[in-house]
Each structure stands twice: as C-alpha cells, then as structure tokens.
Amino acid sequence: MFRGGMMHQAARAIGALVIAGSFMGASGVVAQELRITQQVSGLDTPWALAILPNGDVLVTERDGRLLRVREGTSQEVTGAPQVVDAGQGGLLDITLARDFDRSRTIFLTYAKALEGGAGTALAAAELSQDGARLENLRDLFTMSRGSAAGQHFGSRVVEARDGTLFVTVGERGDRPAAQDLGQHNGSVVRV
Structure with a gap:
C-alpha cells in the first residue's frame, strides 16, 4: 500500500x-x-495519513496531491498548497485539529518555495463538508531561510492539549545550521 x-x-x-x-x-x-x-492501490510516494471521524482517510503524497480514500478508492482533494516537489520535499505531514468535528481544520506541512530555494512550512485549512476541497488555506509558519538542498525538510506536526502546534524542521542537509539559534534548521518549532 x-x-x-x-x-x-x-x-x-x-x-x-x-x-x-x-x-x-x-x-x-x-x-x-x-x-x-490493502485499502487502496495506485499511490505514488505517500507521506502521511489522517483518519477522519467517518472512517475516510486523508493521504498526503509527496508530489503535492492530497487524497481522500473511501472504501478502496481515492479522490483528489482540491486546494492543497503549492509545493516544491524536489528531492525529499513536497506535501509532507497531515494532522486533524483536536476539534476537527466542529472546526473541520487540518494542518499540513510542506516544502515551500522561498528565496534561496525551499523550506518547510505549516499550513491550516478547513476540509469542506463533502471532503472534496480545502478552504481558507493559510500558512501558520514558514522557516526563516530557503535552501537549494533537496533533503531533510522534516516534517511532522502535532497539536498539544492546549492547542499549541509543534512542527519538526529538518536541518536541510546543513548540520552546522542546526546549532544556529538564528535559523529554524534542525528545530522543533512551537506555533
């Protein structure tokens, strides 16, 4: 799968x-x-998944597609962020907000085009009632500097009990940058 x-x-x-x-x-x-x-076939480089309350599954694919899987078939969800699909970058993690039943909010991490290359970003959006599209997509965090390196974007996003988000950012192939507090490389960022 x-x-x-x-x-x-x-x-x-x-x-x-x-x-x-x-x-x-x-x-x-x-x-x-x-x-x-096997629940579904035909996926191309899936990265993460989130199980919806109704049993459907949202799957991120590195090339930028967000899919909703229901009963063995997948349908693309429109409105996903524009990603840099290069090296290990693309559409990365997905997490449902704790209050998803009420807010329909999801969080996505992805490789975003930045000056100097690409970097990890965190976005929030609401999943439409029919599950076919994302609405009100907005970035909540973008790492400070882009890089031309194609590796180590991270990335996972977790929501704490108090609603705080924690996002992991890879060191982007630059280990010394992970020791520089002026950069986001190699960090866990609290949003």
Whole structure:
C-alpha cells in the first residue's frame, strides 16, 4: 500500500508487534493473528495519513496531491498548497485539529518555495463538508531561510492539549545550521 516513509513506519510497527507478541506469548498471554489488508492501490510516494471521524482517510503524497480514500478508492482533494516537489520535499505531514468535528481544520506541512530555494512550512485549512476541497488555506509558519538542498525538510506536526502546534524542521542537509539559534534548521518549532 505505501512506499517510502510510510512503508518504513509500517514495517517498524509490525516488527514491534511481532516482538511484543513474542514476549507476551512467553509470559502466557496469547498473541492475536495479525492481518494486513490493502485499502487502496495506485499511490505514488505517500507521506502521511489522517483518519477522519467517518472512517475516510486523508493521504498526503509527496508530489503535492492530497487524497481522500473511501472504501478502496481515492479522490483528489482540491486546494492543497503549492509545493516544491524536489528531492525529499513536497506535501509532507497531515494532522486533524483536536476539534476537527466542529472546526473541520487540518494542518499540513510542506516544502515551500522561498528565496534561496525551499523550506518547510505549516499550513491550516478547513476540509469542506463533502471532503472534496480545502478552504481558507493559510500558512501558520514558514522557516526563516530557503535552501537549494533537496533533503531533510522534516516534517511532522502535532497539536498539544492546549492547542499549541509543534512542527519538526529538518536541518536541510546543513548540520552546522542546526546549532544556529538564528535559523529554524534542525528545530522543533512551537506555533
């Protein structure tokens, strides 16, 4: 189903379950059978997913497409941010706001064109009631400097209980910049 980062995460999760099952079996607890079922095909470099309350799944693809998957079929959600699809950059993480049921807000991280190249940005938008488009797309954070390097954009976004957002930003292939407090490279940014 997934390639790249998602496949790596899925493999790690399955490995952890197998190891945990081995320990549980050794202590007398019977492990359940694990089944993997393909939910959708035809994805191209999916990066992250968010499960909607109705069971549909939003999937980001690095090339900039945001897909809504329902019952084995995917449909593109319009209105995603314009991304720099180069190297490891593109449309990256997605997180539903804690109050999604009321606000319909989602958060997306992506590689954005900046002076000097590209950098990581965080956007918020509302998913339309029919799930077909993003509305009111706006940037909440953009890293301070762009870079021509194609690697290490990060990026994950997490919402804390108080509504604060935490965004990880890669060091963009410039390790010394991660030690420079005047730059966002290699940081966890609080928004």
